[in-house]
Amino acid sequence: xxxxxxxxxxxxxxxxxxxxxxxxxxxxxxxxxxxxxxxxxxxxxxxxxxxxxxxxxxxxxxxxxxxxxxxxxxxxxxxxxxxxxxxxxxxxxxxxxxxxxxxxxxxxxxxxxxxxxxxxxxxxxxxxxxxxxxxxxxxxxxxxxxxxxxxxxxxxxxxxxxxxxxxxxxxxxxxxxxxxxxxxxxxxxxxxxxxxxxxxxxxxxxxxxxxxxxxxxxxxxxxxxxxxxxxxxxxxxxxxxxxxxxxxxxxxxxxxxxxxxxxxxxxxxxxxxxxxxxxxxxxxxxxxxxxxxxxxxxxxxxxxxxxxxxxxxxxxxxxxxxxxxxxxxxxxxxxxxxxxxxxxxxxxx
Amino acid sequence: xxxxxxxxxxxxxxxxxxxxxxxxxxxxxxxxxxxxxxxxxxxxxxxxxxxxxxxxxxxxxxxxxxxxxxxxxxxxxxxxxxxxxxxxxxxxxxxxxxxxxxxxxxxxxxxxxxxxxxxxxxxxxxxxxxxxxxxxxxxxxxxxxxxxxxxxxxxxxxxxxxxxxxxxxxxxxxxxxxxxxxxxxxxxxxxxxxxxxxxxxxxxxxxxxxxxxxxxxxxxxxxxxxxxxxxxxxxxxxxxxxxxxxxxxxxxxxxxxxxxxxxxxxxxxxxxxxxxxxx
Amino acid sequence: xxxxxxxxxxxxxxxxxxxxxxxxxxxxxxxxxxxxxxxxxxxxxxxxxxxxxxxxxxxxxxxxxxxxxxxxxxxxxxxxxxxxxxxxxxxxxxxxxxxxxxxxxxxxxxxxxxxxxxxxxxxxxxxxxxxxxxxxxxxxxxxxxxxxxxxxxxxxxxxxxxxxxxxxxxxxxxxxxxxxxxxxxxxxxxxxxxxxxxxxxxxxxxxxxxxxxxxxxxxxxxxxxxxxxxxxxxxxxxxxxxxxxxxxxxxxxxxxxxxxxxxxxxxxxxxxxxxxxxxxxxxxxxxxxxxxxxxx
Numbered sequence: 013x014x015x016x017x018x019x020x021x022x023x024x025x026x027x028x029x030x031x032x033x034x035x036x037x038x039x040x041x042x043x044x045x046x047x048x049x050x051x052x053x054x055x056x057x058x059x060x061x062x063x064x065x066x067x068x069x070x071x072x073x074x075x076x077x078x079x080x081x082x083x084x085x086x087x088x089x090x091x092x093x094x095x096x097x098x099x100x101x102x103x104x105x106x107x108x109x110x111x112x113x114x115x116x117x118x119x120x121x122x123x124x125x126x127x128x129x130x131x132x133x134x135x136x137x138x139x140x141x142x143x144x145x146x147x148x149x150x151x152x153x154x155x156x157x158x159x160x161x162x163x164x165x166x167x168x169x170x171x172x173x174x175x176x177x178x179x180x181x182x183x184x185x186x187x188x189x190x191x192x193x194x195x196x197x198x199x200x201x202x203x204x205x206x207x208x209x210x211x212x213x214x215x216x217x218x219x220x221x222x223x224x225x226x227x228x229x230x231x232x233x234x235x236x237x238x239x240x241x242x243x244x245x246x247x248x249x250x251x252x253x254x255x256x257x258x259x260x261x262x263x264x265x266x267x268x269x270x271x272x273x274x275x276x277x278x279x280x281x282x283x284x285x286x287x288x289x290x291x292x293x294x295x296x297x298x299x300x301x302x303x304x305x306x307x308x309x310x311x312x313x314x315x316x317x318x319x320x321x322x323x324x325x326x327x328x329x330x331x332x333x334x335x336x337x338x339x340x341x342x343x344x345x346x347x348x349x350x351x352x353x354x355x356x357x358x359x360x361x
Numbered sequence: 362x363x364x365x366x367x368x369x370x371x372x373x374x375x376x377x378x379x380x381x382x383x384x385x386x387x388x389x390x391x392x393x394x395x396x397x398x399x400x401x402x403x404x405x406x407x408x409x410x411x412x413x414x415x416x417x418x419x420x421x422x423x424x425x426x427x428x429x430x431x432x433x434x435x436x437x438x439x440x441x442x443x444x445x446x447x448x449x450x451x452x453x454x455x456x457x458x459x460x461x462x463x464x465x466x467x468x469x470x471x472x473x474x475x476x477x478x479x480x481x482x483x484x485x486x487x488x489x490x491x492x493x494x495x496x497x498x499x500x501x502x503x504x505x506x507x508x509x510x511x512x513x514x515x516x517x518x519x520x521x522x523x524x525x526x527x528x529x530x531x532x533x534x535x536x537x538x539x540x541x542x543x544x545x546x547x548x549x550x551x552x553x554x555x556x557x558x559x560x561x562x563x564x565x566x567x568x569x570x571x572x573x574x575x576x577x578x579x580x581x582x583x584x585x586x587x588x589x590x591x592x593x594x595x596x597x598x599x600x601x602x603x604x605x606x607x608x609x610x611x612x613x614x615x616x617x618x619x620x621x622x623x624x625x626x627x628x629x630x631x632x633x634x635x636x637x638x639x640x
Numbered sequence: 641x642x643x644x645x646x647x648x649x650x651x652x653x654x655x656x657x658x659x660x661x662x663x664x665x666x667x668x669x670x671x672x673x674x675x676x677x678x679x680x681x682x683x684x685x686x687x688x689x690x691x692x693x694x695x696x697x698x699x700x701x702x703x704x705x706x707x708x709x710x711x712x713x714x715x716x717x718x719x720x721x722x723x724x725x726x727x728x729x730x731x732x733x734x735x736x737x738x739x740x741x742x743x744x745x746x747x748x749x750x751x752x753x754x755x756x757x758x759x760x761x762x763x764x765x766x767x768x769x770x771x772x773x774x775x776x777x778x779x780x781x782x783x784x785x786x787x788x789x790x791x792x793x794x795x796x797x798x799x800x801x802x803x804x805x806x807x808x809x810x811x812x813x814x815x816x817x818x819x820x821x822x823x824x825x826x827x828x829x830x831x832x833x834x835x836x837x838x839x840x841x842x843x844x845x846x847x848x849x850x851x852x853x854x855x856x857x858x859x860x861x862x863x864x865x866x867x868x869x870x871x872x873x874x875x876x877x878x879x880x881x882x883x884x885x886x887x888x889x890x891x892x893x894x895x896x897x898x899x900x901x902x903x904x905x906x907x908x909x910x911x912x913x914x915x916x917x918x919x920x921x922x923x924x925x926x927x928x929x930x931x932x933x934x935x936x
Contacts, residue, residue, distance in 0.1 A: 068545040068546060068547060069516075069545050182408065211407035211408055211572065212572060212574075212613065212616045212617060213612055213613065213616040214407075215616065216615075216616040216621065238545070238546060240546075241618035242618040244618070245618055245621050278547070279546060282546055282547050282549075282550040283546060283549075283550070283575065284549075284550075284553060284573075284575040284576055284578060284579035284580075285575050285579075285619060286574045286575045286578050286602055286614065286617050286619055286620070287578070287603075287619070288578065289578055289579050289598075290579065292554055292557075293550040293553055293554055293579070294550070295547070295550050295554060296547040296550075299515055299547075299548070300545055300547060420833060421833065422829060422832070422833065443836070443837050443838075444835065445835075446832065446833060446834070446835035447834070447835025448835070449833075450833060450834045450835050454833070455830070455833055457826045457829075457830065458826075459826065462825055462826045462827060463826040463827055463830055464827055465827045465831075465845050465848075465849070466827070466849055467845075467848040467851075468845070468848075476844075480834065480835075480836065481834075526830075530834065
């Protein structure tokens with residue numbers, strides 16, 4: 013991994029922990045077979061860092077989050093190592109692992125309304141975990157909850173405690189979710205498309221909130237999104253995933269200005285921009301693929317405008333390039349996007 | 362065709378409690394705009410802005426409390442029955458947000474398209490398969506997919522099928538409700554190009570509803586910005602997005618990730634506290 | 641805006657749905673459903689081929705051997721009038737299958753249109769239909785059936801009609817709910833936009849999509865209809881001799897149960913086996929499309 017230190021937060025309230033994924037591969041059981049959804053993912057989330065995980069369908073970004081949080085369907089298996097400092101979660105017993113995951117890893121999902129019991133008042137939602145896992149008393153849990161609600165920018169937190177989810181707006185509810193994820197004082201927060209379902213102005217507020225929380229509490233955040241532009245401004249570092257693998261890792265801001273991997277280049281070129289109308293949006297032919305359906309060799313090669321014969325044999329390794337990493341044999345050439353013929357192929361996805 | 366919306370308002374009456382205290386929810390308030398011949402207009406707003414309700418009133422899925430919708434000078438009936446709807450379907454078609462849900466899960470897409478063609482009497486049953494293939498080709502779908510059901514197709518393919526079905530009625534206006542928000546970025550580009558092509562080739566007018574300002578810039582000539590049911594700003598898309606006048610529009614433009622130059626700077630300014638957006 | 645279901649989310653949801661859990665989970669289900677299908681198959685064969693399968697005439701009386709235990713000649717024993725239980729069981733399957741079949745047919749033919757009408761028209765029509773259903777629901781089904789039979793005289797036909805009446809609102813209510821759910825979906829709105837009439841929307845579009853539910857419910861009603869009809873026959877209000885159905889066999893065996901339990905055991909087992917098998921099949925039918933989609 014790159015040795016460039018991102019700007020570390022000045023005052024870290026507590027010693028954060030490093031989350032490391034080492035050659036992590038997750039398989040899901042489909043019928044009688046085991047099919048991979050993420051392949052040999054290496055990832056390091058440093059204390060106080062906001063790491064972005066960007067990808068489209070089948071990229072494996074959500075599966076990575078689920079693997080870390082331990083919410084995979086029955087029959088799924090994970091190879092490799094997931095370490096919190098020195099603790100390897102995969103080598104622990106199920107019970108121990110669950111305890112660590114509950115305490116150290118907070119999760120916020122995309123649609124708060126789908127994950128919240130509409131019959132539970134906010135206070136129940138907030139205090140439940142503390143009382144069950146930590147045995148905290150009701151009064152103590154309540155005051156901590158109120159404290160956290162205030163910390164995430166909710167006004168009149170005492171009043172909010174007594175409200176039901178449907179009395180809160182989407183943005184407010186997502187703030188409650190974040191507060192809820194923080195009740196156990198985790199070292200890592202997984203934000204899985206946490207702002208995707210929100211209005212753009214609310215999204216802006218929530219990402220600012222996450223940045224502030226990270227800076228104030230030394231909280232590490234794994235920020236998962238499909239929006240490269242969003243990841244670019246929010247995250248200290250960004251990883252791009254495709255077909256279950258990490259294909260590029262860059263320091264924040266560099267991914268937008270200087271993408272290395274052909275997929276990233278194409279992805280950036282294909283977006284409409286608010287600044288002007290583009291005559292014809294350059295299009296990546298074909299459809300995003302998943303790990304289980306990936307072709308042999310580089311998973312992106314059938315869609316890649318720079319593909320060579322050599323790309324069909326063997327998956328490229330992640331190599332250090334220009335201050336980042338990319339999984340491409342042509343990474344050292346300074347590839348710039350040439351707009352691909354933009355007509356949609358017959359099998360357009 | 363020219364679409365003219367004048368003074369459109371929609372109030373929902375909410376009854377709460379046993380004693381019927383009816384309160385009003387004003388979803389749309391005095392909205393007026395025009396979509397000219399072969400024009401492309403967009404309505405932009407956030408949740409609760411009333412943009413979707415406006416679109417639904419235009420196509421006839423909701424009834425306005427006040428105001429009119431006129432096509433080429435003739436007002437449209439507010440409460441259309443099937444025969445009236447059938448006529449309206451030849452003029453305007455809607456493409457919904459979630460492509461998987463807007464297609465009959467049980468019906469192969471070719472059959473769905475054929476149904477529209479035959480229903481409107483545009484081709485006889487025996488001639489229709491050829492037309493179906495024509496339409497599929499126009500949206501970039503392989504004709505072999507005609508026997509597929511929605512769940513066998515990707516989101517992008519479903520949306521293309523939905524567009525093909527809309528085109529099958531040979532309308533003059535397409536109303537697009539968040540047409541690409543449910544799709545991958547790479548697929549979005551394909552669909553946007555497709556829509557631009559179809560507009561150019563068929564002379565279609567487009568009315569696009571979206572929260573995505575970049576999409577609006579790409580697709581529309583004219584834009585209306587709605588907030589809490591009212592139009593707060595409108596004008597040519599370049600003017601409104603490059604030089605927003607209204608405070609709300611400015612806020613929208615500033616909140617787009619591309620516009621947020623540096624999160625660190627904006628963090629210190631705002632502190633990430635809740636604003637009046639969150640009630 | 642409501643939750644944006646991205647291609648990515650749909651993909652992920654599909655992927656998770658395809659992940660079929662443990663190895664053995666599906667296997668147990670498959671075994672159970674196969675056995676159920678076999679049981680159903682055997683009973684249907686008995687009904688169709690009764691004259692060839694039954695060893696004796698089911699109505700031949702041997703008054704000298706009432707309640708006899710199973711023997712070489714009479715494999716399941718003899719009932720109160722010395723008739724062969726096995727043969728009666730086989731012949732009894734005919735009415736025991738026919739009865740529920742007619743009940744279900746009536747419930748379907750009357751319930752589905754009523755449910756659709758209520759769901760589609762809404763308002764006053766819905767109110768009228770739903771309240772009528774509620775009135776029928778207010779009566780315990782069996783009691784209502786008994787009242788009807790008592791009014792019109794005990795016979796197989798009246799029993800079937802009476803039970804059918806109690807199932808119409810059940811089917812109607814299920815169809816109404818399912819249709820209402822579909823009605824709010826975009827594809828139905830799209831149909832309305834095109835100007836499709838009610839018939840087309842309901843029968844071409846909505847019905848195939850609620851098919852799973854209909855099949856599953858129909859199967860269940862068949863099973864419970866069998867129970868209700870057997871109960872009526874048991875009370876002497878259904879099939880009358882020389883008609884045979886399993887409930888009627890229970891009625892006959894009831895008085896002699898202490899002399900010979902076989903008259904009770906065999907028809908009871910037959911009824912239970914059929915009802916349980918149908919339940920499993922109904923469950924399986926409900927998931928059928930999902931499994932088919934997953935394999936695609």
